[in-house]
Amino acid sequence: MSGEVAAIGSAFLWALSSAMLRGLTSEVPSLALNALRSVVGVLAYGAVILGTGRLAAFGDLQAGNLLFLTINLCVGILLGDTIYYSSMRLVGVSRALTLSSIYPLLTAVLAGLFLGETFGPGTYVGFVLCVGGVVLVARSGLGEKGSAATTAGGRGVAFALLAACCWSVGTVALRQGSVDMDPYVVNFLRMGGVTVAAGLWARARGELRSVHRLSWPMVALLVGGALIGSVVGSVLYLTAVQTAGASKAAVLASTAPLFSVPMSLLMGERLNGKLLVGMAAAVAGVVIVVS
Numbered sequence: 107m108s109g110e111v112a113a114i115g116s117a118f119l120w121a122l123s124s125a126m127l128r129g130l131t132s133e134v135p136s137l138a139l140n141a142l143r144s145v146v147g148v149l150a151y152g153a154v155i156l157g158t159g160r161l162a163a164f165g166d167l168q169a170g171n172l173l174f175l176t177i178n179l180c181v182g183i184l185l186g187d188t189i190y191y192s193s194m195r196l197v198g199v200s201r202a203l204t205l206s207s208i209y210p211l212l213t214a215v216l217a218g219l220f221l222g223e224t225f226g227p228g229t230y231v232g233f234v235l236c237v238g239g240v241v242l243v244a245r246s247g248l249g250e251k252g253s254a255a256t257t258a259g260g261r262g263v264a265f266a267l268l269a270a271c272c273w274s275v276g277t278v279a280l281r282q283g284s285v286d287m288d289p290y291v292v293n294f295l296r297m298g299g300v301t302v303a304a305g306l307w308a309r310a311r312g313e314l315r316s317v318h319r320l321s322w323p324m325v326a327l328l329v330g331g332a333l334i335g336s337v338v339g340s341v342l343y344l345t346a347v348q349t350a351g352a353s354k355a356a357v358l359a360s361t362a363p364l365f366s367v368p369m370s371l372l373m374g375e376r377l378n379g380k381l382l383v384g385m386a387a388a389v390a391g392v393v394i395v396v397s
Contacts, residue, residue, distance in 0.1 A: 109350025110395065113358035116343035121365035123335025126327055133324065134316045136191055137308035142317070144304060146332035147297035147340070154290050163288040174283030175292065179299040182276015190269035196262030205266035207241045212274035213356035220278060223351045232394030236357050239388025242380050243363045274356070280344070281352040289344040297336065354395060364388055 130139060155161060193202040214233055217223040284292045308314050320328070346355035364385055 109346045109348070110354060110358055112342040113346035113350060113355045114361065114392065116339045116346060117359045117362040118365045119339035119342065120335050120359070121362040123331045123339060124362075125366065126331035126334070130320075130324060130328060130331075133319050135308070135311075135313040137304050137311065138313040138316055139328075140187070141301060141304040141308050141314075142328060143332040143336050144297045144301040146329055147336040148294065148301055150333060150337045151290050151294035151297060155294060158290075160288055160290055163291045166287060167291075171283050171285070171287060174279040175295055176299075177279040178276045178283055179296055179303070181272050182279065183296070183300055184303055186269050186272030186276060189265045189272065193262045193265035193269060196265065197259055202262065202266045202269075205263060206270040206273070207237055207360065208267070209270035209273045210237050210353075210357040210360045212270055213277045214353040216274050216278045217281070217352040221281060221352060223353050225353070229354075229395055232391045233353070233357050235387045235391030236361060236395065237391075239384045239386070239391060240360055240363055242384025242387065243367065277347065277352050277356050281347050284344060284348055289341050289348070292344060293337075293340050296340075357395060358392060361388055361392060 127139070127143075134142070155163075190202060190206060193206070196202075197205075211233060214223070214230075280292075305314070343355060343359055346359065350358075367381065367385065
């Protein structure tokens, strides 16, 4: 049960972090923002590791751990996220989110094939309800206008589906790479890899110059959002992967859009029938999976 609760907690914190950082996307490009968030994560994880005497945990690293964590970083984070951003530009945010929402089900299939994770029929029904509910919640926001949502549709659809495949491979690799490992050490290594890769990429594209546009309130928002999502949220998610398994963790963590609904209501957005049905289905799925 603790793993399932950790997965739901990570979903809530990711939704909160996304809401906090949303306003920064107009000032800082995606790669630079990811690099900056990762820097905060590396510093926070490093402080925890030093302050709690976890340095010895690095001695538990094996070649297999490093191999699978590298796969998680390259395929799941760098390739998957980059392809997803391309999909958002081509078909719009809601369509990209809807199409890529098959990622938890793909993770369940891969985890069953390669990790031996199996569940009863009721749990799989819960998986479908969770993912189906999230899809309905995402589609309730459809209606973007402009060429980005209507042109190059085939390529955008393919990118969204490919991103889902990358995330699934990354999650399964994370499960294998984190076996018997301290979650803070694992996330320190992951965030360190993202910092270097995204930082170099952002520098090559000239995106790091945008950092000078950040005011001190924006910096505070960046640090707060990174600590909530990239640090606490990531630790909870890794704990869920280690204890509940890749399948359950992926499905329950995918409910993050549900937590963004109350935040949207506070900002004056309205509910609709599709949104309510989606929320009900997803909540029912969560209850089935957790019970």
